[in-house]
Amino acid sequence: MISKTPVGFDPYRMWLEIKTPRRPPNPYELLMIEPGEVPPSEVEAAAARQRRSLSRFRSNGDANLLQSLGNEIDRARETLLNRDSKAQLDSTLRAEGVPVGRTNGNGHGRASHPSGPSSANACLSCGAGNEEFSKFCASCGSPLFRRCPQCEKENTLSVRFCVGCGHNLAALDADRVQRIQEAIEQGWKLHDAFELTKAIAFVRAVEGAGDPLLKSPYSEAMRLAEQWTSELEQWKARDGVAVQRSAMLIETHRYAEVAAVADEIPEPLRSAELKRLAADAAGKAQVTNALMKEIREAVAKDDALDILSRIENFLALHPTNDRVRAIGDQVREKIIRKAKRRLAKHAYDEALEKLWLIPPSMQDESVAKLIESATELAHLERAIRRAAVVDDNLIALGEKLCKLAPDNEHAKQMLERMNRRRPKRPSDSRLHLRDWATPPEASPFGCEVVWLAAPTAFAAQSQVSLETLHAHPGRFFVAIGLALQGVKKTATAINLL
Structure with a gap:
């Protein structure tokens, strides 16, 4: 029994949802079952349900209070499972004027039928009485008998041991209830881990549909399935909103804020689209942060090419960042001023070298015209020079x-x-x-050009001619070819003269 509770706080109502005014509640009220003849399986299921209700407050509830309530639930269970303790409880409640006996839809209770069919063979599902040898309830259609798995003898559902062989039917019922309770417990673990789809499938798979002895735990499992299905739908709706918000944030280049939106949805419940958007935003946020660091380092080194290339990449991901754009504009204007000074000194190639540092995305119409003018001047000067x-x-x-x-x-x-x-x-038509x-001393290819062949079947008229051929291999191929064609010794019919 709880001896002291926080002022203004009723743990029975807030944690266990007990709405009756008695404090502390009696065992029936504590387990939220109607007074009367209750199958042991229903008592077990009710106790397990209340313990689960308490477990939800372990993280933020008073530990001593939770422990005390748990002990009360255990004592209530033991009282209702023990015949003598239950009989004494029922007697006390009747003396207090509390009706003991679950009622059916017609207002009749299991233990309140002194005669007639209602007292001979009461239905555990609805509480209605039936004829002594009826196999199914005339009110709800539920079975009134079951066969013993040991001897196949039919027994009423209320007996604890088989009337034919003494087999412990209550233990069998308790085992079946235990399996459902374990399934519910596992379902709660999955639920608490936000694996709602698995939790729903787990509790929906329990057996016991239509079995009056398993009505309470089975109904609890189905109730949880419906409750979790509703929760799942709510999470899906919230996920849809999170997807829209994340897409909007990415569209407006606010990548760092997407993570907080995605975190509103537990990871196991996030849709594939939300995960994709969160990963995309995280990657872009990481890249922009790295680029911002590189921009600061490039500015410190006054490396214009490095600064503008980093800024171009940054603005491709974050075009609305005015601070970075302003840095780029400053560097661009500095380059333009330098290029114009080189143009004024007619160093066109050097001016172009400066202007090409400006990325295409940062070139406006004025820069484009300046590049076009410098390119034409440099091309003219280069063509004249060469x-x-x-x-x-x-x-x-x-x-x-x-x-x-x-x-x-x-x-x-x-x-x-x-x-x-x-x-x-012209003094000479040939020249x-x-x-x-002046022909350049260095090869335009950046390396020395070496002839790979020289005339070998050529009879020189003098030693000077022979030395000239060996000193300048390959330079006489055209002259030799024209001479051979002149005497009709070539293999081609094309007239090259």
């Missing part, structure tokens, strides 16, 4: 460069030299163009 001979095309390139860069004195000087070196009349650029 031209082999002075011809009309080279003169045209020089004139265009001077037109686009009128203050480029070096371009004007080059154009003057071109015009001076261009002959009015009518003047040389312009």
Whole structure:
């Protein structure tokens, strides 16, 4: 018995949902069963149900209070399972004016029928009386007899031992009740771990449908199945809302907030879509955090290329971050100023090198025009610088460069030299163009070019000719081929002359 409870707090009502006013409640009230003849299986099931109700408050309830209530439940169970203790309890309750005897739908109780069919063969399901040899209840259709598994003798459902062989039917009933209770306990463990689908399947699999002796524990299992099914549907609805919120957060680039939304749904109950969104957001949050750190390091080193490449990647994931965008704009403007200074000095390739540091995503119309102008100027200067001979095309390139860069004195000087070196009349039809650029000493390929072959079946007229062939292998293939075609010694019919 609880001797002291917190002021204003009724654990019987709040934890066990007992609504009767008596405190402490009597054993019937404590186990929430009607006074009267109660099958042992129903007593066991009721006690187990109340113990489970207490277990839900282990984490936040008063330990001493919970222990005291648990002891009361055990004593109530022992009282109702012991015939003498139960008889004394029933007598005390009758003396107090408490009706003892479960009633059926017609107001009749199991123990309140002095004569007639109602007292001869009472139904354990509905409490109605039946004729002595009726095998099924006339009121609800439930069976009134069962066969002993030992001797096949029929027994009324209320007997504890077989009237034919003395087999302990009560122990058999207790074992069947125990199996259902164990299934319910396992279901609760799965429920508490939020494995609701498994918990529902577990309790729905118990046997006992239509068996009056298992009515209470079986009904409890089915009630829990319905309750957990309702909970599952509620969780699914909440999961749907979490999916929508997570998608909205990702769309607005608030990746770090998605984890808190996903955590509102227990992990076993999260849908595949919510898990996918949470993983996607977590990955993007991790990348943006790493990029932010790299941006700070690049800014500290004043590495423009590194800064802008990191910022471009960051803004691809978080385009609304004004702080990072402002850093990128500052670096871009700094590059543009440097490029314009190089253009003013007619260092077009160097200007382009600076401008190409700006990623395409950060190039606006003004930057694009600047790159286009610098590219054209650099291309013209490069073409003029690398031209082999002075011809009309080279003169045209020089004139265009001077037109686009009128203050480029070096371009004007080059154009003057071109015009001076261009002959009015060619003195030799084979060499009518003047040389312009000096052939580069280094190969444009970055390495030395080596001839892989040289004329071998060629009879030189002098030692000087032979030495020249060996000193410059491969340079005479075209001349030799044309000479051979001139004397009709080639294998091709194409006229190369």
